[in-house]
Amino acid sequence: MTRRRFIQDRVTLEFHEVTADHEPDSARTDSALWGDRHYDGLRTTDGADISSRSKHRDYMKRTGLTTVDDYGGGHWQRHAEQRERIARGVDPNRKHDIARVIAQLESKRGRR
Numbered sequence: 001m002t003r004r005r006f007i008q009d010r011v012t013l014e015f016h017e018v019t020a021d022h023e024p025d026s027a028r029t030d031s032a033l034w035g036d037r038h039y040d041g042l043r044t045t046d047g048a049d050i051s052s053r054s055k056h057r058d059y060m061k062r063t064g065l066t067t068v069d070d071y072g073g074g075h076w077q078r079h080a081e082q083r084e085r086i087a088r089g090v091d092p093n094r095k096h097d098i099a100r101v102i103a104q105l106e107s108k109r110g111r112r
Helices: 028-034 053-063 080-088 094-111
Strands: 005-008 015-018
Touching: none
Parallel strands: none
Antiparallel strands: 005 015
């Protein structure tokens, strides 16, 4: 007794019998789960080629960028209070930044 195989049409949702040697077409969306196909043809906004995992990793390292998954282990929760204070306008670095810029502008004015 041989087993019968069926596949479901993605559009009509009807089942069709297939032969034992039938191999389904790989959907492009499946690659996100197990492959690197989502890198095909990727470029950054500045035009750099990041069409492979290694090119993407090198670009990120070279430009000092990172992806959100580098911030695991409760990072976002630990920094939620700090983000809330900054959103309210309470930024401990702001006074220092303003003083630094004023000093730079005054030193440029003194050179002229």
